[in-house]
Amino acid sequence: MGIKDFLDKLNVKKKLNIEKGEWIKCDKCKTLLYSEDLKKNMKICPNCGHTFRMSAKERVDLLLDNVKTYDLFPDIKPVDPINFKDTKKYKDRLKAAQAKTGLKDAIIVANGFIKDREVVIASMDFSFMGGSMGSVVGAKFVRGVEYAIEKKIPFISVASSGGARMQEGILSLMQMAKTSIAINRLNKAGGLYISILTDPTMGGVSASFAFLGDVIIAEPESLIGFAGPRVIEQTIRQKLPEGFQRAEFLLEKGQIDMVVPRPELKDKVYNLVRLLHG
Numbered sequence: 001m002g003i004k005d006f007l008d009k010l011n012v013k014k015k016l017n018i019e020k021g022e023w024i025k026c027d028k029c030k031t032l033l034y035s036e037d038l039k040k041n042m043k044i045c046p047n048c049g050h051t052f053r054m055s056a057k058e059r060v061d062l063l064l065d066n067v068k069t070y071d072l073f074p075d076i077k078p079v080d081p082i083n084f085k086d087t088k089k090y091k092d093r094l095k096a097a098q099a100k101t102g103l104k105d106a107i108i109v110a111n112g113f114i115k116d117r118e119v120v121i122a123s124m125d126f127s128f129m130g131g132s133m134g135s136v137v138g139a140k141f142v143r144g145v146e147y148a149i150e151k152k153i154p155f156i157s158v159a160s161s162g163g164a165r166m167q168e169g170i171l172s173l174m175q176m177a178k179t180s181i182a183i184n185r186l187n188k189a190g191g192l193y194i195s196i197l198t199d200p201t202m203g204g205v206s207a208s209f210a211f212l213g214d215v216i217i218a219e220p221e222s223l224i225g226f227a228g229p230r231v232i233e234q235t236i237r238q239k240l241p242e243g244f245q246r247a248e249f250l251l252e253k254g255q256i257d258m259v260v261p262r263p264e265l266k267d268k269v270y271n272l273v274r275l276l277h278g
C-alpha cells in the first residue's frame with residue numbers, strides 16, 4: 001500500500017487539505033468559515049451574507065469569463081522617490097507588501113472578455129499597503145485607459161483603497177490629476193468607463209477616478225468617502241447619521257448610480273456594456 005492510499009484510508013488527506021487553508025471568523029456573524037469554502041462562494045459568508053474583501057486577481061476572476069492577461073503592464077515597479085522613512089523605510093514596506101501579495105504594487109490592469117465583450121479592468125488590492133495610490137497605481141491606471149481608447153473597448157475600474165500613498169509625498173497626490181485627465185481623454189474619445197467601488201473606497205481614490213465613472217456601481221455596505229467618519233465627527237462636532245458613508249446611504253443621496261450584490265455584478269456590468277457601448 002502506497003503512502004497516498006494509506007493516508008486516504010486514515011482520512012488524513014482531508015485533514016491535510018484543511019490545514020492548507022485557514023479558518024476565518026466572519027466579521028459580522030462571527031461564524032468560523034474555512035477559507036477555501038469562502039473563496040468558492042465569491043468570498044460571501046454563507047451564514048449571514050457578509051462580503052469579505054477580494055484580492056485584485058480574485059476581482060478579475062469574478063468579472064471576466066475569459067482572462068487574456070491578468071496584467072498588461074507587469075514591468076512597472078514602484079521606487080522610493082523621496083527616500084521616505086517613518087517607523088519603517090518605504091523600501092522595506094514595499095518589499096513586505098510585494099512578498100505578501102505577489103504583486104508589484106496595489107493595482108493590476110487585466111484584459112479579457114465578459115461573455116463576448118472585450119474589456120480592460122484596473123483592479124486594486126487593499127492588502128497591498130491599504131490599496132494606496134502612488135505613482136505606479138496612477139501610471140498603470142492611465143496605461144489601462146490608453147489601452148481601452150486604442151482598442152475601443154470599455155474601461156472598468158475596481159477601487160479598493162484607503163487613499164493616497166503618503167510615502168510618495170506630493171507625487172501620490174499628482175496621481176489624482178493624472179488619472180482624472182486620462183478619464184477625460186477616454187470620455188472625449190467616446191469611450192465607456194464603469195467604476196466599481198468596493199469596501200473601502202476612501203481618500204484620493206474616491207476624490208479622483210472612482211467618482212468619474214459614466215456609471216458608478218458600489219458593492220453593498222462598502223465604506224465610501226473622503227475622510228473617515230471619526231475625523232469628520234471630530235471636525236464638525238456633530239453625530240453623523242446612521243449608515244453614513246455606506247454604499248446604500250450614498251445611493252439614497254444620489255452620489256452613486258447603483259448598489260449591486262457581488263453575485264450579480266458580472267451580469268450587471270455586461271448589460272451596461274451592451275447598452276452603452278454600441
Ligand SMILES: [Zn+2]
Pocket residue numbers: 026027028029030031045046047048049050
Ligand atoms: Zn457571517
